[in-house]
Amino acid sequence: MGLNHVASLIHSSTPFVAPNFSSYKGQFRRQARAKVVAFHGLTTPPYELDALEPYMSKRTLEVHWGEHHRKYVEDLNRQLEKNEPLYGCTMEELVKITYNNGNPLPEFNNAAQVWNHDFFWESMQPGGSKMPGGGVLKQIEKDFGSFTNFREKFLEAAQSLFGSGWIWLVVKSREKRLAVVKTSNALNPLVWNDIPIIGLDMWEHAYYLDYKNDRTKYVNVFMDHLVSWHLVTARMARAEAFVNLGEPKIPVA
């Protein structure tokens, strides 16, 4: 709460005064500590931490959000204190800038993981349903043949991911269609200018307390009980403002 507060205060009212880098190192450190420079706050999931039970336990959310996600935010803020030019960027801008055309800057991992986790929490909801309806379903059928095919593709991507990473449903900006992609570690599809629609965390910390080594079960449960198709619909509507998904025109809702 502290972080959130300070960050929003800084963003909304007080213009940030960059510390004077020419001053003595020791002096700068004292100044920084006195000012409590927090750039970005930890976003709260849009539901209670026990709301995804029994599919994702409160314990998992407590550690995953309360420890892992928080640490990415804190470590990013610590890095940003030292990197003046990145001040004021949105998280999405930070991800794209620090990716640095494939030669990531030191801030990239933390920035991307903060963005990824924000996106992940919002990709889920309590009482999610098995399938989307309306235009989203039609678009999936158009691009994958059927919803079952899409589901299989998503599962297969998760099973064949080597190591830690993420599985995404994205709107491909250039191909102008939906696709399933997997990324390693902190990487995400924003860096290729694609538009993420669903993000699933495949780091072991995302499922280990609930499902141990059983990734397949975790992905199936996510698909059947956790995906927020409401939010998917909203994200598709936004994506369509940027990418023309071609004919036949399918209204999202």
Added chain:
Amino acid sequence: MAMRSLLSRKTLTLGSGFGVLGALSRHARNLQTFTLPDLPYDYGALEPAISGQIMQIHHQKHHQTYITNYNKALQQLHEAMEKGDASTVVKLQSAIKFNGGGHVNHSIFWKCLAPTHEGGGEPPKGSLGWAIDTDFGSLESLVQKMNTEGAALQGSGWVWLGLDKELKKLVIETTGNQDPLVTKGPNLIPLLGIDVWEHAYYLQYKNVRPDYLKNIWKVVNWKYASELYQKECPPTSGR
């Protein structure tokens, strides 16, 4: 030719029909399959540094899965080579590297650990001890450096104490995912490998990887590392 492909397709559907295929194809080399090695100690023997539950899942589930998928990939490789299917041979390399690496790395990992009553955690004696002092200043600074590098590794991977057998020099390296140490240099021999995948510590240490790294040294089998070192750098080599 038609007969051959019909038969291979049939054996494929049998799933575990390795032997059948081997018997059928005349040019088949003896296709080796890999099996899970036994742990040299009980699952609970490394407690409290590493819990018995972690050791059991790590060994029976994770290591076994690497072996299963390694065997599967090798079988597919074998079939692709028989058919002269070059693109499939290439495509299989990533699965072979990942799953084969998982098997190789875990096989090393189990040997790098030992219960305290069997000498786990006892500092290295003899020539390895001297080499550590020469290359890192002290055992403490080696441990600290490995802990720092292991904690800083993004995602899943390993932190290694390796020996460059040409330069006769100790090195610390990290590898991502299941890449074995040799991917960092053809002369590198792993003396110690520490698994920093989350599955190696999560049930006990959650997100606090540094605590896991701090505690694992209490069960590190320096005797194993010392023996390997002495084999590569015998006393007469005048290090």
